[in-house]
Amino acid sequence: MQKVSIVVPVYNEQDNLHEFYKRITDTMAAEPYDYGLVFIDDGSTDDSALILAELANSDEKVEAYLLSRNYGHQMALTCGLDNADGDVVITMDGDLQHPPEMIPKMLELWADGNEIVQTKRLATEEANVFKRCSSSMYYKIINTMSKVKITPGGSDFRLMDRKAVDAFKRYRERTRFIRGLVNTLGFKVAAIEFVAPPRFAGKSKFSTNKMLHFALDGITAFSNLPLRWAFYIGLICGICSLLILGHVFYVKYVIDDAVPGWATMTASVLFLGGIQLIGIGILGEYIGRIFEEIKHRPLYIISRHIKKQYP
Numbered sequence: 001m002q003k004v005s006i007v008v009p010v011y012n013e014q015d016n017l018h019e020f021y022k023r024i025t026d027t028m029a030a031e032p033y034d035y036g037l038v039f040i041d042d043g044s045t046d047d048s049a050l051i052l053a054e055l056a057n058s059d060e061k062v063e064a065y066l067l068s069r070n071y072g073h074q075m076a077l078t079c080g081l082d083n084a085d086g087d088v089v090i091t092m093d094g095d096l097q098h099p100p101e102m103i104p105k106m107l108e109l110w111a112d113g114n115e116i117v118q119t120k121r122l123a124t125e126e127a128n129v130f131k132r133c134s135s136s137m138y139y140k141i142i143n144t145m146s147k148v149k150i151t152p153g154g155s156d157f158r159l160m161d162r163k164a165v166d167a168f169k170r171y172r173e174r175t176r177f178i179r180g181l182v183n184t185l186g187f188k189v190a191a192i193e194f195v196a197p198p199r200f201a202g203k204s205k206f207s208t209n210k211m212l213h214f215a216l217d218g219i220t221a222f223s224n225l226p227l228r229w230a231f232y233i234g235l236i237c238g239i240c241s242l243l244i245l246g247h248v249f250y251v252k253y254v255i256d257d258a259v260p261g262w263a264t265m266t267a268s269v270l271f272l273g274g275i276q277l278i279g280i281g282i283l284g285e286y287i288g289r290i291f292e293e294i295k296h297r298p299l300y301i302i303s304r305h306i307k308k309q310y311p
């Protein structure tokens with residue numbers, strides 16, 4: 001029988017885990033597949049790890065990887081994809097915003113020969129106007145800038161065939177934006193839409209700050225365009241300053257009406273300085289990322305693996 005692995009990153013979800021486990025178990029019981037639940041505890045500070053250990057010790061279908069600290073959603077997902085052994089792997093959040101009831105539909109699409117089933121979030125009932133607007137604007141920007149297209153409302157709720165998972169595992173970069181990486185893989189992709197319900201319990205772990213970092217990762221990991229902007233902006237400024245210089249000579253030698261032009265000078269020096277700082281900032285952003293990658297540090301460290309053993 002073919003096996004479905006369900007990968008779930010967990011960070012302080014103690015009030016969601018039992019409900020999540022119950023709904024997954026109910027859904028999968030009706031499916032003609034063997035299955036396994038792979039929980040990754042991303043350094044939770046509440047009782048999540050304890051609950052996961054209980055689940056793993058009482059049900060042989062459940063296993064838990066406890067990371068040594070909080071590595072973030074994308075790394076926890078990576079750990080799960082690295083360790084899941086199913087013929088097909090489904091990644092989803094543990095807060096029930098990715099409805100388990102969608103799984104049968106996804107598996108049907110897989111059985112029809114699709115190798116990746118990507119879900120698209122239509123609206124998060126919970127999300128405020130700011131999150132919605134910034135999210136839609138972000139996807140517009142990133143799609144004009146980068147060669148790889150990233151679906152708006154794309155979520156990390158997706159199904160991947162073994163072939164796609166093995167291909168994905170060969171991407172070892174640190175600054176990872178899994179949605180984008182998966183889009184570079186190719187394969188036969190199907191998309192389905194869903195409305196994300198509010199979290200079952202608890203609060204979102206993504207602060208505006210974290211979202212911003214994540215968004216920047218998405219842009220710099222897939223586009224060199226900002227680097228080119230710095231060059232073009234510099235070019236335009238260079239030409240402008242040449243024109244101004246011409247004007248200065250004209251005023252001094254042709255119409256001989258030179259007023260002390262310190263204000264203009266200061267303004268243009270400031271302007272150019274600003275532009276240079278922008279350029280350096282963009283460079284710095286990329287160099288920082290090179291530095292991060294070149295260290296080749298492990299992406300995550302597992303402190304414990306819990307799985308029920310049979311004699």
Ligand code: UDP
Binds near residue numbers: 009011013071204206
């Ligand atoms: N998560 C994680 N590590 C983190 C933050 C979140 O593993 O540092 C998990 C979290 O437990 C949940 C999923 O990632 O299962 C999505 O997080 P959340 O619901 O907070 O994000 P949102 O739905 O608000 O985008």
Ligand code: MG
Binds near residue numbers: 093095
């Ligand atoms: Mg959520």
